[in-house]
Amino acid sequence: MVSLRTVRSAVVMATACVILASGGSAGAAERAKSAPPAQGGASSAAGGAVGGAVERIAAVVNEDAISQSDVVARARLSLLNAGMPDTPDARQRVLPQVLRQLVDERLQLQEAKRLGISIPSQEIDQAIGRIAEGVRLSRPQLNKLLAEHNVPVSTLNEQVRATLAWQKVLQRRIRQEIMIGDEEIDAQLERFKAAIGKPEYLVAEIFLSVDSPDQDDQARRTAERLMEEIKRGANFAAVARQFSQSAAAANNGDLGWVRPGEMGGEIDSTLASSRPGQMVGPVRTAGGYHVLLVRARRAVGSAGSEELPQAPRPAVQRPVQKIDVAKAKVHMKQIVLPSPSPEALKATHAAAEKLQKTIKGCGDFEEKAKATGVPESGDMGTVNVKDLPPQLGQLVLQIPIGRPSPVLKGQGGALILIVCKRDAPLLPLTPEEKAQLEAANAPPPPPPPVKGEPAKLPSREDIEQELVAERAELLSRRYLRDLRRSAFVEYRV
Known part of the structure; x- marks a missing residue:
């Protein structure tokens, strides 16, 4: 039968x-x-149109609701800012991160309100004016650009409002409390001296935080999707500016020169096997996932910012396991x-x-x-x-x-x-493909030792500023993490 x-x-x-x-x-x-573009107020979480007059709710954050049209409009703005194509597939890939950003911004605005912090409309207008100048557009041209991509001006206004509010919260609650002692500066100087001659890397990053185990898989998949978009042609700096959750996002994700030991063992080992111009990741650390762009490489203590000459490497095709x-x-x-x-x-x-x-x-x-x-x-x-x-x-x-x-x-x-x-098991690699993979993964040669001029040490003021920035970044992440953990957040998509 x-x-x-x-x-x-x-x-x-x-x-x-x-x-x-x-x-x-x-x-x-x-x-x-x-397919016609989705309109605000009638969009599903995937960016398509949904019939019906009732606005659907994507998430509830304490007493505030985030509508699905909010999510779709923000996704369109994020894709526009990141230079990524506004397609249904692209929106689907960024929606989890966009929704999480909107939740974080609601928490930041609620905390600002609790502290009596408000952002005047004039400050928002000035900030948007600077954004327009940065892309060489007038305000009317910027508004026209947003309209052409179905992004309400209010979507940009609310993003800017949340950014300014959180900056004021951090200035009031964190930055004034950070004190760096002479012993900390001395210890940092000693670490710098010990690293002289070792490689350091000019790095930009996209960081996605993970506050609980149930967020791990989504954060990793989001990082992988962002890497895919960059490989397709999206600009790393623009994607970092829009999606990264570290303070460096405001500076295109730029971390400056990173020395061994500054970012932990996982990052150190990844950078040690990378080459200038290479994007690597996602790398899991205690705080979340990092996507790293290695822009240059040199020896600690060398003058200038030139990339050290690399031994020629043959072009190796990385085999794709089928x-x-x-x-x-x-x-x-x-x-x-x-x-x-x-x-x-x-x-x-x-x-x-x-x-x-x-x-x-x-x-x-x-x-x-x-x-x-x-x-x-x-x-x-x-x-x-x-x-x-x-x-x-x-x-x-x-x-x-x-x-x-x-x-x-x-x-x-x-x-x-x-x-x-x-x-879906994978076909085993042939001996030739295994050899190709080993060659592609081979670490670059170590940088030559510093010769000629004595190593240039950073000033105590530079070290103090660096330590303040590191401490502020750490406390800012903890602050937002605590807000997330104490809030009532319900996702409905």
Whole structure:
């Protein structure tokens, strides 16, 4: 007797063959081109339009609510500031970090209000004026740019308000309390002398904090997504300015020259194996994840800021380890929406698009599959990827686990898939690929010792300023962490 699961597996493959043969991939590309931009007040967390007159809430922070239109508008602003394309996929990748930033800003504004700190509109206008000057635009031109990207001016105003308020909070509660003693300066000078001749690195960073274990996975995935965007062409400095959670974000993520021991063992070992111009990470430390851009390298104590000459390195292609499709398996579900007639095909496709935007995970997908009343919809069980059509096999290996696939459109209707579990072993590397990987990962040669002029020591004033900045950064992170831990925060997306 043939099991129901076997019948369903055969149905999903047959259905997918029909849909893909009728141009499902082209339909998805065309849909991405023609989709209208989401408007504030009617946007889902993925950046698509959601029908209905009632504004949906993305998060509640103590007594304040963050709407989904707030999140979408801020995502658009973040992508604009970072020089990243404003596409549904790009918005989806940055939304977790954007929502967390909005939560932090609500906490910062609430703390400023508790301390009696307010930001006059004039200060906000002046700050935005400086932003416009920095990008060589007049205020009307800046407003026009925001409008062209569907970003309300109020979104930028609120971001600036939160930044200014938090600066005043830190000035009142932290910076005046930092005192650096002579013994601390002496100890720092001794550490500098001990590091003379060792490599130091000119570094910029994107830092994403982790305050509790349940945030770890999301922070790591966000860091990986930001690295992907930078590899696609986004500017590192712009991305750091918009998404990094360290004080260096205001300075394009620039940390200056970093000496051994300044940022911990994990960072030291990563920098030691890096080369100028290389982006590395994400690196996990006690505070969170760091994405590092190594801009230059020199010996501690050398004059100037020239990069030390590097021994020539052959160009090495890093091998990409491929998935073993013959052994790959996925646990997947499907929603089949057949079209009752050719005339109703367009409406069926539109209904599938609307449904796809409402799916929140595998459990929700299962409920919506049952609600369709279509027998072919539901749990497909575990399927061998090799048994699927090639295009469908590639799709189920690439879509994120727990997120619905794009709507696959065909002449007979529409299909939505979701992968709830994936076992995708990798093909072993060949001996040649292993050799390539070892060559690509080989650390650069150590810098030559400092010769000629004696090492240049920093002044005591420079060291004091450096220590003050380090202490202020640490206390600022702790302050915000304590606000997060004591607040009532409810995420609804």
